[in-house]
Amino acid sequence: MGIRENIIVFKEQLPSKVKVVAVSKTKSPEEILEAYHTGHRIFGENRVQELVQKAEILPPDIEWHMVGHLQTNKVKYIVPFVSLIHSVDSMKLLTTINKEAEKNGRIQDCLLQIHIAMEETKFGLSEQELKDILNSPQFAEQKNIRICGLMGMATFTDDEKVIRNEFKYLAKVFHQTKSHYFIQHNYFSVLSMGMSGDYSIAIEEGSTMIRIGTIIFGEREGPNRQS
Numbered sequence: 082m083g084i085r086e087n088i089i090v091f092k093e094q095l096p097s098k099v100k101v102v103a104v105s106k107t108k109s110p111e112e113i114l115e116a117y118h119t120g121h122r123i124f125g126e127n128r129v130q131e132l133v134q135k136a137e138i139l140p141p142d143i144e145w146h147m148v149g150h151l152q153t154n155k156v157k158y159i160v161p162f163v164s165l166i167h168s169v170d171s172m173k174l175l176t177t178i179n180k181e182a183e184k185n186g187r188i189q190d191c192l193l194q195i196h197i198a199m200e201e202t203k204f205g206l207s208e209q210e211l212k213d214i215l216n217s218p219q220f221a222e223q224k225n226i227r228i229c230g231l232m233g234m235a236t237f238t239d240d241e242k243v244i245r246n247e248f249k250y251l252a253k254v255f256h257q258t259k260s261h262y263f264i265q266h267n268y269f270s271v272l273s274m275g276m277s278g279d280y281s282i283a284i285e286e287g288s289t290m291i292r293i294g295t296i297i298f299g300e301r302e303g304p305n306r307q308s
């Protein structure tokens with residue numbers, strides 16, 4: 082099967098409330114267009130330079146999502162056009178995004194990334210760090226940021242129990258955060274969890290947005306799981 086069939090068949094079997102981010106990192110513009118021509122519009126990348134280069138040459142109605150770790154010095158390249166940043170993991174990054182969004186006259190939609198995996202290498206905030214950000218006066222002043230939900234990456238393991246527990250924990254933090262901080266804000270509605278290897282567990286645990294590369298585009302060359 083090719084990309085076209087992969088994405089059509091994959092999306093058909095999903096619950097309608099779950100959105101798919103087609104993660105196209107390392108894939109060519111031609112491969113992305115094959116998915117685009119099925120009507121799919123949400124694509125994700127994990128590197129700023131690749132994201133910017135692809136956005137320049139691909140159709141302007143693509144909704145680009147930044148799913149990988151983001152450095153403050155690169156924020157300015159993506160804020161002019163990116164639809165959603167999944168990987169916000171510090172107050173410093175939020176402050177920079179807010180400043181750039183203000184310059185561009187935009188409100189930047191973001192997710193806060195929570196550390197849920199056992200692996201030390203994964204990025205993300207602890208529950209306490211999340212609360213510290215949401216309680217800070219500095220956050221309250223950031224008028225050009227809209228926090229739309231949370232994102233997390235489970236441990237890379239075959240142990241379904243471990244993965245399920247991590248997603249359960251993220252879903253719990255998501256619901257608590259919604260009821261404490263965003264109860265009157267319907268935009269806080271995105272729970273981004275699940276990749277090619279663990280999306281069905283993620284959906285069972287309440288995911289509303291899955292980030293899918295391999296199932297749509299096939300295996301990537303080289304080590305590129307980590308973002």
Ligand SMILES: *Cc1c(COP(=O)(O)O)cnc(C)c1O
Nearest residue numbers: 104148276277292293294295308
């Ligand atoms: C690469 C990547 C994905 C997609 O991975 P697959 O296993 O190929 O579906 C999802 N999220 C992030 C943050 C990624 O870097």
